[in-house]
Structure formats: C-alpha cells, structure tokens
Amino acid sequence: MNLDIEPDNHLSLDMQISTQHDHANDVRADLVNSEYGHQSSCDIVQLLAFSVQHKASDLHLSADLPPMVRIDGDITRINLAALDSNDVHNKIAQMYSAIQTGQDVGMQTLDQCLQRILQQGVITREEALLKAAYKDNFT
Secondary structure, X not given: OOOOEEEOOOOOOOOOOOXXXXXXXXXXXXXXXXXXXXXXXXXXXHHHHHHHHOOOOEEEOOXXXXXXXXXXXXXXXXXXXXXXXXXXXXXXXXXXXXXHHOHHHOXXXXXXXXXXXXXXXXXXXXXXXXXXXXXXXXX
16 A cells, blocks of 8 residues: 655654664655555554655554654654544554564564563563563563
C-alpha cells in the first residue's frame, strides 16, 4: 500500500514504536510530493512497514487524528482518515504480534528491550519488573 503524508505541527504521544534506522534528510520531499492520494484505512502491519520504509523513528496513534510518524524529528501526518477510539484499540491489540515479527528490521517490544538490558546488566530484575508489560516473563 502506498501512502502519502503531509507536514503537521500537531504532536500526539499516545503510542510510540521505535525502529533502529538512521534518518534520511531527503525522505520528506519524496513523501510530501508523492502522487498517491488519500487512503481510508490500513492495518497495523502496513503502518509499521510504512514507518520502517520511510525511516520513521516513531509511529503515533491517537483517537480523532490520522496516524502520524516522526521523521528526522518532525511529526508528520500520514494521509489516512482519522482513527476513532475503536480503531486505535484494535491497532494496539495487533501491535505486540506485529512488533515481534518485525525484529529483523529492528523493532522490539518494551519487554524485549527490558530483557536485553537486564541480560547486559544495565538494569536490575526489580527495575525490569516495574516497567514490564508482561511481568511473568521476568520471574
């Protein structure tokens, strides 16, 4: 699916998904000048793939707003219809599985990151448990 994005100054921090890519300065011109029109909707895998393809560091999902990405520090709206609260909840429910399968492109869940830095000795088990979404994974 090809999506178009437009610059926007509105910032929403409801959901962030980080990738491990460098940011390219020339991406913005390609996206803003894209020939593709407005799309009505897409699933979380398509949104994550779009984010990775365009080297976005974050994907932002909020009710009553279209999905947004952070590219080179700038929040930019994806040219999709605004999400309602059900859309956001459904996409969040799909998120964990999508991130796990996206590990080959640098995606990871918070728990995966906590496991890694716990094994490296950066944090204690107790610190990991305080932040973990699935605490049973740390017992």
